[in-house]
Amino acid sequence: MSSAKSEWKKTWQGALSARSWQRFELEGQNFLLKTHVDHREGYEFLLTDLTSMWYEKMDIDQVKKRCKTLNPRFEAPLPTILRLLQDNTETKKDSTDYTIQHKGEGMVLVLETKVGGIRFTWEFHCQQAQKEMLRDQLLEPLMTMVGELGRREHRLGQLLKAKDREIEDYKMGGATVSRKNLQTERFDPTTFRKEQLVCKEFDEQVGQGWQEAFSRENQELYREVMLTQAWFNREEEEDEEVSDEDSSLLGGMTSHHAAGATKGSPSRVDEQRSPSVSPRKRPAGSPLKAGGAVSTPEKSQKDVELMRREALQKRLQEEAQRKQAKKKKKGALF
């Protein structure tokens, strides 16, 4: 990690996108959900059954108001209320009742619990989230995770090869194992992959379906993927500020959307926009679909964005290829 990234990480406030998904079984159905709480902003809540996705964003005034309506006798400061919501959506609590109500296209999740003997109720009133949110919060992160886990498989194969070379050296020096069962087989990545696809454990894993996709370790991976994307977007944003002139040369109208301008905005369009990965600050390789209910930028601006993204993508690919070539030259460890 670059020191710039680790510096940035320390001060970054985080966002809904950097929170990982929690698996919840509600009324016999499997859901994934996540909540992001910010004591100055309010909360964002996202829920999916993998077919539809529902979203609610509430600012602090709205939270206070709803709390008063639902819990007239419940007196607590805002941070306590927000913490309650976070706690009850981060893990499913035995002491809390969760009820799901479909309301047309929308979805209401009702929490009922007791805090210090007093009943506390909350209702998340969610609207159908835009399609882009399913892509940004679930589909693309999962695809990136698959890519990264593939890279790790490769890396672990390299480590195994190195161990084999060390073992070979001991054997050449006349060393033998004291107990036969300590002896390992030479590692071969191709054989390994083939074996994994036909072993019993593979069937078991697939039989469990998507239950393991957000295990503790994979949640961490999800968060780091999203954080790194946010870091890239930040860099891109800075680049944009520098290259304003370039892009206007390309025929672009580069009126800047202020970062975070959508926060707390009351309009439905802004509320529904994917919170931290705005359509114009996307990492390389992401498909950009114009249209939909989000107000689309000017055609010319879209072209500039596309070119910029393509350039970044190309740069990254070239860099990766250079590194690959370098590695090969060094003596193909894997």
Added chain:
Amino acid sequence: MSSAKSEWKKTWQGALSARSWQRFELEGQNFLLKTHVDHREGYEFLLTDLTSMWYEKMDIDQVKKRCKTLNPRFEAPLPTILRLLQDNTETKKDSTDYTIQHKGEGMVLVLETKVGGIRFTWEFHCQQAQKEMLRDQLLEPLMTMVGELGRREHRLGQLLKAKDREIEDYKMGGATVSRKNLQTERFDPTTFRKEQLVCKEFDEQVGQGWQEAFSRENQELYREVMLTQAWFNREEEEDEEVSDEDSSLLGGMTSHHAAGATKGSPSRVDEQRSPSVSPRKRPAGSPLKAGGAVSTPEKSQKDVELMRREALQKRLQEEAQRKQAKKKKKGALF
């Protein structure tokens, strides 16, 4: 792999679900697409930009008719036409022009190429696919792939530990490496994971976005995941035939949908249904959403399905736990 599975695999005809996704850049946008061709049935075609998904299913008569309309002078037997379509959607050919046209909610992909000097045109006229298709063909398989790749990371860690034990044994016997650079560090899975999240290669991988999700190896993984799911569904189907009496005791109406009954059906609902993973034959752990445009089964039947699924899920989980416990008893390799 059980011998029953490998036997079944040999005779299984395959389906659209068992074909992996191909990455296509079309007019500056990234798409994923796949085609399944069957010389007796026709073809199925699926395309996504990760936000929307479009689908077309054509039987052989429809294919012949469209070919005649688009290519009056092109005389070729059906297998040739189907092969042309498969070839031109499996990899992007330099000699073919690909054009995308949005038509309301629909999408038309036009291919234009030359075969033996004669112009050949094809149009895939796709409708917006149902949400369940995005889940069945992309989201759930990706989540299962993440789970499986996590399992492999674990397995490779075990192999590294075993190598370390072998190396330790040589060292205890007085062996030394002949060259210092052959010496490896002891492997620790926790340290490894932490390092992977903060290394430069991680940033590079994330920077590439989802480009690697369907690399050659991951395509193979996707296919095996889908094939194994189809195998489970087949088993479940057989189970259902045996347990008809049970389910009627549970208040269910278990009129069987014949497997593959939707094939070639002209009705829109059937055409749009996810081709080989029908909603009632889903692996454990899959969320089932009632409603939507697909005609939903009776409430009572839904309950039976839910219970059946839950029972299967429980059985698989118990089995996994038993195995886990057994492994731990054996002496915790990892």
